[in-house]
Amino acid sequence: MSPQLSLFATSCLPRLSLETPTVPHGLASLVATGTKLWLDSVDPDLVREARAKGATGATSNPVIISDLIKTGRFDRRIGELVAAGHDDHTIAWTLADDLVRDAQGVFHDVWETSHGNDGWVSFELDPLIEDSAGGLSDDDRVARYVELGMAWSAGQPNRMIKVPATPAGIRALEHLAAAGVPLNVTLIFTRAQYERARDAIWKGASRRPSLTSFKSVYSVFVSRIDVYTAHHVPSLSPAAQGMLAIANAKRVWMDNQDFWRTHRTPLAQEIVFASTGVKQAGVDPCFYVTALAGADIQTNPPATNEAADSPSRTFTRTIDQLPPAAVLAELDAAVDMQRLETVLMDEGLEKFVAPQKALLALIAAKR
Numbered sequence: 001m002s003p004q005l006s007l008f009a010t011s012c013l014p015r016l017s018l019e020t021p022t023v024p025h026g027l028a029s030l031v032a033t034g035t036k037l038w039l040d041s042v043d044p045d046l047v048r049e050a051r052a053k054g055a056t057g058a059t060s061n062p063v064i065i066s067d068l069i070k071t072g073r074f075d076r077r078i079g080e081l082v083a084a085g086h087d088d089h090t091i092a093w094t095l096a097d098d099l100v101r102d103a104q105g106v107f108h109d110v111w112e113t114s115h116g117n118d119g120w121v122s123f124e125l126d127p128l129i130e131d132s133a134g135g136l137s138d139d140d141r142v143a144r145y146v147e148l149g150m151a152w153s154a155g156q157p158n159r160m161i162k163v164p165a166t167p168a169g170i171r172a173l174e175h176l177a178a179a180g181v182p183l184n185v186t187l188i189f190t191r192a193q194y195e196r197a198r199d200a201i202w203k204g205a206s207r208r209p210s211l212t213s214f215k216s217v218y219s220v221f222v223s224r225i226d227v228y229t230a231h232h233v234p235s236l237s238p239a240a241q242g243m244l245a246i247a248n249a250k251r252v253w254m255d256n257q258d259f260w261r262t263h264r265t266p267l268a269q270e271i272v273f274a275s276t277g278v279k280q281a282g283v284d285p286c287f288y289v290t291a292l293a294g295a296d297i298q299t300n301p302p303a304t305n306e307a308a309d310s311p312s313r314t315f316t317r318t319i320d321q322l323p324p325a326a327v328l329a330e331l332d333a334a335v336d337m338q339r340l341e342t343v344l345m346d347e348g349l350e351k352f353v354a355p356q357k358a359l360l361a362l363i364a365a366k367r
Helices: 003-011 026-032 044-052 062-070 075-083 088-113 138-153 167-178 191-205 223-232 244-261 287-291 302-308 325-334 337-365
Strands: 036-039 121-124 159-164 183-188 216-221 270-274 297-300
Touching (some): 036 044, 044 088, 044 302, 062 088, 075 088, 088 121, 088 337, 121 183, 138 159, 138 167, 167 183, 183 191, 191 244, 216 223, 216 244, 223 244, 223 337, 244 287, 244 325, 297 302
Parallel strands (some): 121 159, 159 183, 216 270, 270 297
16 A cells, blocks of 8 residues: 555544543532522522523522622612602512512523523512411412412513412412413422422413413422421431431422323423522531432522532432431331421521511611
């Protein structure tokens, strides 16, 4: 073979790559397991940072909004609203609307490319509806949830309306789902709560002429469960203590998988694993993130995402791996889930009512 032909033959051979394939780490590896990452904040700076790191949605609540306003970053906007003659309540909700609307803009491309399956930002309705000092009857609360849910969702393509899984909230879900409102049911602590919320939403959605745009998610609170057992069920064995939150969240996820497998919809009806920041001292900050990786949605606080984004972390799918049978049996025998639901719901509502009142006082003080 001539030198020219030899060179041609050699140049036609495929080149073998000596580079090691890139293995994702940190948040990229979490997303690679199948988890959708939604930021538990609507701080404009953090939203853009999270989007760059793979987040595809965000959530808000009264605590988040109140903490943002306390920073003073929005005093100029408050001044404009005061000058326009608005009262404190209107100013508070206009600010919440501004922040959520801004986040919606960041994630709107995700919403479009996923055809409405992702890219959502949650807007939580007024927590004062559940304030015991407000004097509202249960029927009044239901009517208020429906009224506000319809109003705050109108004209907002990638906004979800967040409704708590209280008796009044669950009653309102059927009406809102029937009207086409995308829903995020929050403050879910037990499987029974999830089932009541899901059934109400499905009943309402079934009244719609089409399920094409039907979307609902169910926010199961995680870390507060283990705080509860540490205080109220200290007799749990070392193997079981600190495991109820994971077992409970995974069981709800499995229930949700089973239900929608036989109730098919164009869009996914998903679980949101909320309150994933570790509250116990000495526990890996990514304890819950790791245990729930692999499906549906995690709404992690910014500090938890920061820990999860370490180059030393690599996540794998673990969502369908329950704790050992002996641990599950002990938890089932020792924990009264109805009492847990009552205690954590009362605490959860107060944790949202108090910041809302403080926000209104803060705005009044800035006049």
